[in-house]
Amino acid sequence: MKLMTLMTSLLLISNLVNAETIQIEFTENDTYSLEVAKINVGDKIEWLPKNKGHNVEFLAGPDMNDLPPKSKLNSLHSVIFELPGVYLYQCTPHGNMGMLGLVVVENDFHNLQNLNEIKLSRVATSVLKRLTKKALEN
Numbered sequence: 001m002k003l004m005t006l007m008t009s010l011l012l013i014s015n016l017v018n019a020e021t022i023q024i025e026f027t028e029n030d031t032y033s034l035e036v037a038k039i040n041v042g043d044k045i046e047w048l049p050k051n052k053g054h055n056v057e058f059l060a061g062p063d064m065n066d067l068p069p070k071s072k073l074n075s076l077h078s079v080i081f082e083l084p085g086v087y088l089y090q091c092t093p094h095g096n097m098g099m100l101g102l103v104v105v106e107n108d109f110h111n112l113q114n115l116n117e118i119k120l121s122r123v124a125t126s127v128l129k130r131l132t133k134k135a136l137e138n
């Protein structure tokens, strides 16, 4: 029992030690500097407001009832991802123009269907197709 507790603690510690922080900027071209982020459970993504007028709003994720919070315009936003799966987010003002991003946790695509059920503009739909293809390729 003690050994189990010790092993669990070590596992938690090693997850914390290995956790990475990925930084994504809002670009002057109304895009995210990294459109597809492939990460592991426990990793953190920080969105940096390098250019004005953008934010982060989640549209889909592995738990559709508990998506990560939406950020305010021009604010630093930071999310730690705990559930494996695919997450789709957009910039609220520019989502229709295709300012979208994907986060793939643990290379797990089990909930890809959640993304395809989201109503998007035509431009955003084609951007999502391109990003999904990119995510599945590498």
Ligand SMILES: [Cu+2]
Binding pocket: 030, 053, 054, 055, 091, 092, 093, 094, 095, 099
């Ligand atoms: Cu924007």
